[in-house]
Amino acid sequence: MDAIVKNFPGAGTQNGAANPRPTQAEAEEAVRILLRWAGDNPDREGLLDTPKRVAKSYRELFSGYELDANDVLGTTFEEVGGYDDIILVRDIPFYSHCEHHMVPITGKAHVAYLPAGRVLGLSKIARVVEIYGRRLQTQETMTAQIAQAIDSKLKPRGVAVMIDAEHMCMSMRGVQKQGSTTLTTSFSGTFKTEPAQQARFMSMVYNR
Numbered sequence: 329m330d331a332i333v334k335n336f337p338g339a340g341t342q343n344g345a346a347n348p349r350p351t352q353a354e355a356e357e358a359v360r361i362l363l364r365w366a367g368d369n370p371d372r373e374g375l376l377d378t379p380k381r382v383a384k385s386y387r388e389l390f391s392g393y394e395l396d397a398n399d400v401l402g403t404t405f406e407e408v409g410g411y412d413d414i415i416l417v418r419d420i421p422f423y424s425h426c427e428h429h430m431v432p433i434t435g436k437a438h439v440a441y442l443p444a445g446r447v448l449g450l451s452k453i454a455r456v457v458e459i460y461g462r463r464l465q466t467q468e469t470m471t472a473q474i475a476q477a478i479d480s481k482l483k484p485r486g487v488a489v490m491i492d493a494e495h496m497c498m499s500m501r502g503v504q505k506q507g508s509t510t511l512t513t514s515f516s517g518t519f520k521t522e523p524a525q526q527a528r529f530m531s532m533v534y535n536r
């Protein structure tokens with residue numbers, strides 16, 4: 329079991345030494361308990377390997393805990409030959425889980441910034457969205473985290489982030505509002521101080 333845990337760099341350190349990561353066997357046992365809690369029998373044939381699969385899929389679904397956005401953004405930036413206007417990456421799909429019910433959030437992120445002399449590789453923006461998506465989240469926190477990561481590392485003139493997402497905890501349970509989506513935004517720098525830049529960001533996101 330230890331070998332499995334050791335395959336993940338930083339395993340057990342996310343929550344500090346006082347709260348080390350449980351073993352694979354402990355995680356599987358927890359899934360067995362939830363299967364019984366749901367009303368099923370974890371010993372029936374179709375469910376025998378389910379705890380193992382769930383424990384394994386959690387490593388992927390929550391892999392964002394192993395990763396640091398600062399590392400992904402790196403220290404090298406590209407020169408842009410005088411380009412100084414908005415750079416927008418829109419429709420970045422992501423899958424996350426709400427921290428209140430641990431059910432999926434699915435949506436799209438739109439991330440823009442106004443460069444101050446240097447730019448990020450475009451794929452790095454999508455990677456940052458993925459890192460924060462693959463954790464337990466609220467949409468509000470995730471929106472702010474993406475903006476702050478880019479702002480603090482790149483130090484552009486401004487960052488704008490919009491997330492448009494559906495929360496399965498609303499669609500599948502509770503009030504059951506299928507198809508309703510939640511919009512959140514985070515603006516910094518010029519996007520915060522100049523309404524015209526905010527408006528340009530919005531129109532670039534929505535005008536197709």
Ligand SMILES: [Zn+2]
Binds near residue numbers: 497
């Ligand atoms: Zn929820």
